[in-house]
Amino acid sequence: MKNKAPPIAQSIARHLEELILDGTLAPEQKMPSERALATKLGVSRAIIREALHELHGRGIIETRHGKGSFVSSIVSQPEDSGPLMNLYFGHARTLYDLFEVREQLEGQAAFLAAERATEKDQYRITQAFEAMESADPLTNADLDHAFHRAITDAAHNPVLVHILNSLKNLMLYSVQASVLNLSHRTALKQQIDKHHRQIYHAIISRQAQWAQKAAMAHVRHVSDALRQIEQQEKNIIRSALANTDA
Structure with missing residues (x-):
């Protein structure tokens, strides 16, 4: 059975969702670092990591190797040469x-x-x-x-x-x-x-x-x-x- 994030991490995930929904975090925008989020929201980096993991699992954010996490784009980009x-x-x-x-x-x-x-x-x-x-x-x-x-x-x-x-x-x-x-x-x-x-x-x-x-x-x-x-x-x-x- 898949482990669920602890309640506080779920609460942080919901908060980040709201920032995405109201446009504070725009599509394809880079997410703040774990350290920055932990400091701003007053929780540990482990909690932030759990919240980001939940959002990633649901496709709300995506990780780009060597660059960090970004808000996903709901509408797919057409290929330039398609x-x-x-x-x-x-x-x-x-x-x-x-x-x-x-x-x-x-x-x-x-x-x-x-x-x-x-x-x-x-x-x-x-x-x-x-x-x-x-x-x-x-x-x-x-x-x-x-x-x-x-x-x-x-x-x-x-x-x-x-x-x-x-x-x-x-x-x-x-x-x-x-x-x-x-x-x-x-x-x-x-x-x-x-x-x-x-x-x-x-x-x-x-x-x-x-x-x-x-x-x-x-x-x-x-x-x-x-x-x-x-x-x-x-x-x-x-x-x-x-x-x-x-």
Whole structure:
């Protein structure tokens, strides 16, 4: 018969579950060390080890050799080179399908982040925003994506985080398309920068409706601008990740 964790370890496991459910510990985030958890929760490392063992046994956390324990991802990541991913990257409509999804999900994420962001979340969003602002606009796709990811994490809705995380590479694909095609066009880039500032200030000032409106307007503007360019020039650079100029 399988041994159960002692009651106090079960209680600690339930506490850690709550931190995962409310988004304090986000999907794929590294768990604090046994020592840090023991100190914070006022129990022995042996108790922490039992609690982590229980969570691991139920698949809530996973251990990566030489790296530690991480919150599991409920939604499986599609393979970068898998046939379905190649199908998505190979079709022109995928980019605009992504923008339709991003508009709704990122609008909701911005709304919730404005309401729920902790001081630590706001600090991370600020750091991501400032890094994006100061970067070379032609090579800042990763920083742009990191800014939007920081907002999603601050929404403290793990279901939303899991969904967007499962689309991570496709989301980066759409951000790259934006950067590669729009960053060198002054008027379009100025509007994108304006939207980013609006999103940032709305979240930091906790104006949820404004944050949602700005986030949705931003994604819609990028999608519309790319469609217009594609119609006029018969071609856009879709993404370095996709290895195609379709």
